[in-house]
Amino acid sequence: MIQQIYPSPSHEFSYELNKDFQFAAAHYVPHEAAGKCQNIHGHTYFANITIAGDQLDESGFLVNFKTIKELLHDRFDHGILNEDELFSDKDETRFPTTEVVARIMYEVIQEYLNTTINKPQCLQVFLRETPTSYVIYRPKSGGLL
Numbered sequence: 088m089i090q091q092i093y094p095s096p097s098h099e100f101s102y103e104l105n106k107d108f109q110f111a112a113a114h115y116v117p118h119e120a121a122g123k124c125q126n127i128h129g130h131t132y133f134a135n136i137t138i139a140g141d142q143l144d145e146s147g148f149l150v151n152f153k154t155i156k157e158l159l160h161d162r163f164d165h166g167i168l169n170e171d172e173l174f175s176d177k178d179e180t181r182f183p184t185t186e187v188v189a190r191i192m193y194e195v196i197q198e199y200l201n202t203t204i205n206k207p208q209c210l211q212v213f214l215r216e217t218p219t220s221y222v223i224y225r226p227k228s229g230g231l232l
């Protein structure tokens with residue numbers, strides 16, 4: 088896996104965990120502004136998920152690395168993003184652009200984290216779509232799910 092340097096969010100939590108993974112997925116952006124990207128095509132996405140908190144769970148984990156991979160990588164890998172119910176071709180807030188995919192990845196992981204006993208926070212999703220294009224999504228403070 089390509090190791091990358093990415094910006095870190097500032098915070099005052101005692102623990103910060105980062106999980107990197109790649110997934111291959113196809114998508115198209117259903118808007119004329121997307122030009123050739125209106126046609127279905129594929130990417131090898133690279134993601135880095137940052138999670139922080141002050142309390143560990145009964146396993147001594149902030150959150151199990153494996154769970155993050157199962158929730159995100161295993162859902163999207165070798166899929167067509169537009170066909171996942173998380174996305175929509177009719178609602179621009181759910182077109183599978185890099186921005187939206189990053190935000191939706193945050194929403195998926197934070198909804199899971201909210202069910203855990205120690206309730207850590209996802210502070211950042213870094214999502215690289217191509218060698219020259221990436222997005223960082225950070226929830227606004229106070230706007231956490």
Ligand SMILES: Nc1nc2c(c(=O)[nH]1)N=C([C@H](O)[C@H](O)COP(=O)(O)OP(=O)(O)OP(=O)(O)O)CN2
Nearest residue numbers: 116121124128130183184185186216217218219220
């Ligand atoms: N703000 C956004 N702009 C674009 C997105 C996006 O998700 N958010 N997506 C695309 C296309 O899907 C495309 O896959 C990526 O575009 P781009 O970086 O332009 O890809 P190129 O390989 O053609 O870029 P180079 O500059 O030649 O490396 C378009 N825009």
Ligand SMILES: [Zn+2]
Nearest residue numbers: 114124128130
């Ligand atoms: Zn694309």
